[in-house]
Every structure is written in C-alpha cells, then in structure tokens.
Amino acid sequence: MKLKRKDPEKFSPDLEAFLDFLRYAAEQHEIAKTAQMEADAVTQDILHTLELQDPDRAYMERLARKLKRTRRERRLAKDTAARTSCIADWVSKNAAVIKSLERLLGEVRREEKKAAGRIYIPRTQALEDIKPVSFGRFQDTEYAVQEGGLVQAATAEEKKGGD
Numbered sequence: 001m002k003l004k005r006k007d008p009e010k011f012s013p014d015l016e017a018f019l020d021f022l023r024y025a026a027e028q029h030e031i032a033k034t035a036q037m038e039a040d041a042v043t044q045d046i047l048h049t050l051e052l053q054d055p056d057r058a059y060m061e062r063l064a065r066k067l068k069r070t071r072r073e074r075r076l077a078k079d080t081a082a083r084t085s086c087i088a089d090w091v092s093k094n095a096a097v098i099k100s101l102e103r104l105l106g107e108v109r110r111e112e113k114k115a116a117g118r119i120y121i122p123r124t125q126a127l128e129d130i131k132p133v134s135f136g137r138f139q140d141t142e143y144a145v146q147e148g149g150l151v152q153a154a155t156a157e158e159k160k161g162g163d
Helices: 012-052 057-091 095-114 156-158
Strands: 143-148 149-157
Touching: 012 057, 057 143, 149 156
Parallel strands: none
Antiparallel strands: 143 149
C-alpha cells in the first residue's frame, strides 16, 4: 500500500489526521444526538399546542411549516448520529488504544524533529585539506576544520572584497 504524503519523510501527519478523524466523528455523533433530542422536544411542543389549544388558521399554517422544518432537521441529525455511532462506540471502548496512539504520535514527532535538525561534526582531522566546491546550501563557502568541528571560513563574496 502506498500512501501519498506531502512530505514523504514524515509519518506524524497521517497519524495525527487519523486521531483527528476519530475525535471529529465522536464529536459529531454527540452533536447529532443533542440536535435530535432538541428536534424531538420541539415536535412535542408543536403537537401539544395543536392538541391543547384552538389555534386559528394562520397560526396552524406557521405551526405546520415549523413542524416540517423541525422534522427535516431531526432526520438530518438522526442520520448523522446513525452514521457516526459505530465510530463513537469504538472510540469510547478503545480509549486506552487512542491514548497509546497519542503517545506514539508524540514519539514519532520527537524522532522526526531529531532527524530534521541532524548535523554531522567530524571526529577526525581527515577532512582538513578538503574544501567543498559545491555542497547544496553551502555552495561558494569554504570550511576549515578546527577542534570541535567544521566551521565556516569565508564565503566567496567576502573573499572578493566584501566585509
């Protein structure tokens, strides 16, 4: 299986996206359940108003339109709750697994950070007589080896007469 990543050297964004998805789905499930309960309460209010009052025709028409909107909102909330219920159930049953994945994400980020800031400091004087001609971002820069590591000696512009 080949995953398409923005940065092929980093695995943390994929793990983070998965954890975000789990949180989002569980949150949407709770929001949908709440919206469904609110729509049920509004429906009951409308039905009790029709049952216990003697509204005029204009008021009944407004109640009918409100009931129609409320039923549509309830259907949307109920469908969302149904689609997300299995995910929300899994999240609640596997809280320990999710905590473990969050710890794993932290470890992966630490390793990625460590790898990104990696530099090499020569341990010997063997490179003392070698100067890089073109070395990526160090192009036109001469280096000298001193005790403790490789240090920048002078850039090409400095040699031409700059500061």
